[in-house]
Amino acid sequence: MTILEVNNLKKVYTTRFGGSPVQALANVSFSVEEGEYAAIMGESGSGKTTLLNILASLDKPTSGEVLLKGKGLSTIKEKEISAFRRENLGFVFQDFNLLDTFSLQDNIFLPLVLSGKSYEEMSRRLEPIARKLGIGDILAKYPYEVSGGQKQRCAVARALITKPQLILADEPTGSLDSQSAEGLLRLFKEINLEGQTLLMVTHSVKAASHAKRVLFIKDGEVFHQLYKANMSDEAMYQKISDTLTTMATGGGHHE
């Protein structure tokens, strides 16, 4: 079943003082099936972040549509969009986006508190997640007291606790050292195996090589895509590198 469907997405930024408009997305179409683990790759300025913001309903496209489980994001009323986002999407950011004013546990609880869940239910939900992510003993600490890897695992816990349809990850390994990054990617694989759909935006070849499918974006369009099938991580890594080289040296479209 298709979880996410993106059709002919276009985004043009017009600057306020009448400068020339900048086209971030030209024509992007793709879909993500339930249980999939997809990565979107592209260089800086290729429109990755714009795409992710639109998928996250933080931004609106100039034209085209995004369907989440068949429901158009543009049809959701402004008032309900936050609740919709909270209940259907989970986010993992490059800079963690944890609030320093909350303990890690409260950070994880935040989306549930916003949905009006009771403390008992929240702790019941947190317990298995915390065990799986190995953050049980740091929950009482504050973000500034723990390492980057630990912070990111808490951010993942925050994304998971709402049982979202889709987790959107924006450069999740971008601020982590290689060991923590490796751990996080393993974690993503595990939760994907449990049935969680993941969409990750990255320009790390290493991170992308863990995904089941990699989409390449260039100049605001989907340029190419790779399926991992039963390739090993290493073989996938090699293939992604080759594609990136081709893209960089200006090869044409090929399927």
Next chain:
Amino acid sequence: MSRFFYPKLAATNLKKNAQTYLPYILTCIGTVMMYYIMVFLSENEGLGKMTGGSEVQTILNLGCYVIAIFSAIFLFYTHSFLIKRRKKEFGLFNILGMEKKHIARVLAIETLYVAVISLGAGLLGGILLSKLIFMVLLKILNFEVPLGFTVSGPALTAVLFLFAGIFLLTLLNTLRQIHLAKPVELLMGGQTGEKEPKTKWLLVVMGTLSLGWGYYISLTTESPLAALNQFFFAVLLVMVGTYCLFTAGSIAVLKLLRRNKGYYYQIRHFTAVAGMMYRMKQNAVGLANICIMATAVLVMVSTTVSLYIGMEDVLRTRYPQHIMISTPVPAQQSVEGLQTSVKEVLAKHGLEGKDRLDYRYAALVGNQEGDRVITDMSNISDDSSSVREFYLIPLEDYNRLAKRRVSLGDDEILIYSSSSKYEEDTLTVLNRTLTVKERLDSFFENNLNRVSISGSYYVVVKDMEVVKAMAEAQDEENGDDPSGYRYYLGFDLEADEADILAVYQDIRTAVGNDYPGSRIESPVAVKESFFAIYGGLFFLGIFLGALFIMATVLIIYYKQVSEGYDDKARFEIMQKVGMSREEVRGSIRSQVLIVFFLPLVAAGIHIAFAFPIITKLLAVLNLTNVGLFAWCTAGTILVFALFYALVYGLTAKVYYRIVSWETF
């Protein structure tokens, strides 16, 4: 490099930081204006020549010092805030290749700009406004307004020196900070790690005790004299309590709230409690400052306003009769001579005394210890609260005025107390033991002890012999010449103020010559100086009140702005995690409201508790109209709250503009 590079850069910097610099410059202009006007008034020769003008100028002079000290501290404080915000900018300059001396040069030019603008506009405004304020002051003082317009040279110099000094000081402080910091530190700016605050129970307990003690003093102090002694101590206690409770108490309360899971994990409380904790850690001292300043403004304005409005009351309390004569009558003279002189004066003016009150008396002062009174001045203890005044009045006069027919034995007395009841059966004073025959519940209106703030006793003795004997005994004990007994004569006149004044002056000459040491008083005669003192205080209260309000406003504004920058990132995250705009707004609003109105509410509570002690202090100043004071206090609080709410509305807008984020 162009010669104009630095001046240009400095100008651009100021323009870029207009959001924070504009209020600062406006405040500089405001303080310059106020200081100029204050010095102008206190140096004004015209004012000095008027009756009571010199008293007013003494009061205004005090105002000058207050404004000078206050401006220095305050501008220094706000400027350091500005610089904190701009550290990142300096770091960038540094990294882009400007050396610290270049940055220093830019900063010096910026300061020069600010100084020139503030002094120019401030002095211009001050000179233009000084005439207006002068007229307002004269109106308040009931003085006639002279024509003409002057610019005061000494005031100009004073302003230039003071503010040049302040600006130089702020510049040096900034340079010191820049000089000490490393570029990376500058880039990091104010964002150093923010640990969760610890609960300091000791401070909470101390604050509570201190505040409670302060309130207790205010509530329980009975006598005005004790109020005078204890007031500043109570103020100090309340200040300490305010600081402790704002810093530690708030955190303790928030932590308790957080421990209550059912309360804490609700949308409306969740972000608010955590946010408040962080805010209180950052702002507690600032908020306590605002609270204390607000309390000071409220107390100052409400008391001076009620004194001014209640001046007629005060005059009437202090001088209950139009003409009041209190004369020492030495042994060889009698009171008939005095009565004749007064009669002659009244006949000359064709007037008649009304509600005439006269009696003979002698006054003793001593420390009361049980049933003994120690009058020996060298033995009087330091404890001023046991000092009592004793008025000895002969039975004859008492019976006449109280319309009674009491008779007394040789050493028998009647006693009446103005404060606590006299409980003993005998009274031993000056080696004479007197037996209390009756404790009186009321006494005739006597107009004695109008200014006094200690408790007093009215003792009715058998006859004039006893009065004279005791007066002599006291003089002898203190080694004074015998001064004899005193005679009080007071009456009202049905005439206008000018006539009363003429009568007063004639009596003064007639009686003053024959009876040296006489005290002759009339409300009409002191009206001008009363107006001068209370009007001067009123003016100063309003003026300083305005200054303090300006300061409060600015602190609030800067708090808001700096919080806005700090909150921006946090609210972005909250929106990303799934908080709707409305929820973020609601959460911000409730927190900002609490932070904003906490000091005001606390100030209100302080005022409520201070009310009893302040009424006692006002009683010292002869203002006994508690109702009037209550109304003035309520009015002042209302005006202040309105003003405060207005500032809140304006700064909240700026705040929302900073926090709201544009990808939406």
